[in-house]
Amino acid sequence: MSYRAPLNDYSLLLNHVTGFAQVTQTERFSEATPDVVDAILSEAGKMCEEVLAPLNRKGDTDPARLENGVVRTSEGFAEGYKAIAEGGWVAIAADPAHGGMGLPMTVTTAVNEMMSAACLSLQLNPLMTQGQIEALEHHASDTIKDIYLPKLITGEWSGTMNLTEPQAGSDVGALTTKAEPNGDGTYAITGQKIYISWGDNDFTQNVCHLVLARLPDGVPGTKGISLFLVPKRIPDETGAPGVANSLKVVSLEHKMGLHGSPTCVMQYDGATGWLIGHEHDGMRAMFTMMNNARLGVGGQGIGVAEGAYQHALAYAQDRKQGKNPEGTIIGHANVRRKLATMKAETFAARAIAMDNAVAIDMANATGDPDWKARAALLTPISKAFGTETGIKVADIGVQVHGGMGYIEETGAAQYLRDVRVTAIYEGTNGIQAMDLVGRKLMDGGEAAFRIFDEIESFAEHARGTESDLAEKVWQASETLREATEALLKRDLADRFVGAMPYLRGFARVLGGYYHLKAALAEPGGAHARLARFYIDAVLPEHAGLLAQSLVASDTVMGLSVDDLAA
Numbered sequence: 001m002s003y004r005a006p007l008n009d010y011s012l013l014l015n016h017v018t019g020f021a022q023v024t025q026t027e028r029f030s031e032a033t034p035d036v037v038d039a040i041l042s043e044a045g046k047m048c049e050e051v052l053a054p055l056n057r058k059g060d061t062d063p064a065r066l067e068n069g070v071v072r073t074s075e076g077f078a079e080g081y082k083a084i085a086e087g088g089w090v091a092i093a094a095d096p097a098h099g100g101m102g103l104p105m106t107v108t109t110a111v112n113e114m115m116s117a118a119c120l121s122l123q124l125n126p127l128m129t130q131g132q133i134e135a136l137e138h139h140a141s142d143t144i145k146d147i148y149l150p151k152l153i154t155g156e157w158s159g160t161m162n163l164t165e166p167q168a169g170s171d172v173g174a175l176t177t178k179a180e181p182n183g184d185g186t187y188a189i190t191g192q193k194i195y196i197s198w199g200d201n202d203f204t205q206n207v208c209h210l211v212l213a214r215l216p217d218g219v220p221g222t223k224g225i226s227l228f229l230v231p232k233r234i235p236d237e238t239g240a241p242g243v244a245n246s247l248k249v250v251s252l253e254h255k256m257g258l259h260g261s262p263t264c265v266m267q268y269d270g271a272t273g274w275l276i277g278h279e280h281d282g283m284r285a286m287f288t289m290m291n292n293a294r295l296g297v298g299g300q301g302i303g304v305a306e307g308a309y310q311h312a313l314a315y316a317q318d319r320k321q322g323k324n325p326e327g328t329i330i331g332h333a334n335v336r337r338k339l340a341t342m343k344a345e346t347f348a349a350r351a352i353a354m355d356n357a358v359a360i361d362m363a364n365a366t367g368d369p370d371w372k373a374r375a376a377l378l379t380p381i382s383k384a385f386g387t388e389t390g391i392k393v394a395d396i397g398v399q400v401h402g403g404m405g406y407i408e409e410t411g412a413a414q415y416l417r418d419v420r421v422t423a424i425y426e427g428t429n430g431i432q433a434m435d436l437v438g439r440k441l442m443d444g445g446e447a448a449f450r451i452f453d454e455i456e457s458f459a460e461h462a463r464g465t466e467s468d469l470a471e472k473v474w475q476a477s478e479t480l481r482e483a484t485e486a487l488l489k490r491d492l493a494d495r496f497v498g499a500m501p502y503l504r505g506f507a508r509v510l511g512g513y514y515h516l517k518a519a520l521a522e523p524g525g526a527h528a529r530l531a532r533f534y535i536d537a538v539l540p541e542h543a544g545l546l547a548q549s550l551v552a553s554d555t556v557m558g559l560s561v562d563d564l565a566a
Helices: 007-017 034-061 077-086 105-139 142-154 282-318 333-366 369-406 412-423 429-437 446-462 467-488 492-497 499-521 526-538 541-549 553-557 561-565
Strands: 065-067 070-072 157-162 178-181 187-197 206-214 225-231 233-235 241-244 247-252 263-276
Touching (some): 034 077, 034 412, 105 142, 105 206, 142 157, 142 206, 142 225, 157 282, 187 206, 187 225, 206 263, 333 499, 369 446, 429 492, 446 467, 467 499, 467 526, 467 541
Parallel strands (some): 157 206, 178 206
Antiparallel strands (some): 065 070, 187 263, 206 225, 225 263
8 A cells, every 4th residue: 555654744733733843942852853853754754655555455464373372473564663673763752871762752653653554553563662661761670671671672672561351451450460479579470461462473582561460469459450571581691582481372363453463362371570660559650651652542543544545535536437627536526525524634633643742742841730731631632533533534535435445455444444443442432531521620621721722812813814714713612611611510420421522522623723723824725725624614513512512411321221222
């Protein structure tokens, strides 16, 4: 499948929409100058276009398989991974003390999105490793850091996260995996984990698993969980992979999509592990990994949306049918609107994710609690809206192809099959919405209201040049403000009923804001016309979504189990 990196969009977002200049003005990220970032994104885009994109179809038709206990990966994936590792793309944001580039999360977010668009199945591998690097940087002992971080950063070793068990999905506290002290500072890990992305491969020297387990004195629930690093091969005294650990891949899941990414059932039988962080504090350590991974998964959805859009656009420009000025189906108003929706939605989701990444970078560089609160607020929106955008855009892409979209040989259906799981893993989108209306509004809505003030201030400024668009964005922000104020007066149970439409409505308004900023940055250009389409044709959905978010809880919970089964 062909792919072209959307470098112009990144440039617009970094320079005119998300305020990335603030990041480069900090001491920590002063070396991430515009020229440096442009060069990095250009080089990463070239790798995605030339090396990864040709692997996307191969991963689907030649899936990962388990042979005699060894995972065999799709044709070409080893070479693709080598290009990722040797290019330094695994550890863009990692600490230079152990070999990382130390670049902003914003740059990582853009590169990860491009890799996702080119070949999502393979990109999932370095995304997991990035999360493990971050968790070890924050919580591991110096000894563990010195052994593992350099190898993970170079890509010689890869990382995974092991949370889910057959009886413990979103309810992580129900896990039964045990950790018994060995008396020498290590622990014996016993249990089974499922849905482990890239639990094994045939191209890295070692696979390092972060495993949640319960110590003998661990209390029930999440408060009794600890985190352990359990390598496939135990490092010897020189740090090289040594003897095999007592763990194995039991089987690979047969999935709807992402066939090139092995999703493993992992069995640990007294495997040797090392405690990461403090005893019974595993969830806090794991969430260090998961929070940025949620932004990364949102980026996966956006990347697939971009790939699906480019695929559909090329087909629409080539497919001859009916009579219209262009001579191909792109001349039909219905098809043109579909393509406009795909492009506008992708830009909005990308802008949310990039703004989220800028907030993370500013929080890391300054320690300012307002930046931390903004990053936290935007994370569930980035994850949920990014992945739902991927699903929606990929689905529209199938429709643009018409009957051929349902035929596998065109490749249109693969985007939809691959992206569907992103709304489920790393915390389902329903959980993201509950987090938004619950934990993220525990400040009384202060972080949200700061964003509304920002939107309305900019809209007022924009009234001089784009008066009608600015007014619509301002009014949408006010509607969102009023819905938020009403939501804050409800208890959690009532908030949860309308959590998902609230998140979608929030994202709709943010999308209008970013599109308006793009329009003012390039007046009269393509982005200005795209902004008009989004604000006139897509943004109005926010009113209906926010009305749904305030529905009475009895409207939903008043339906009994018997009612639903009738």
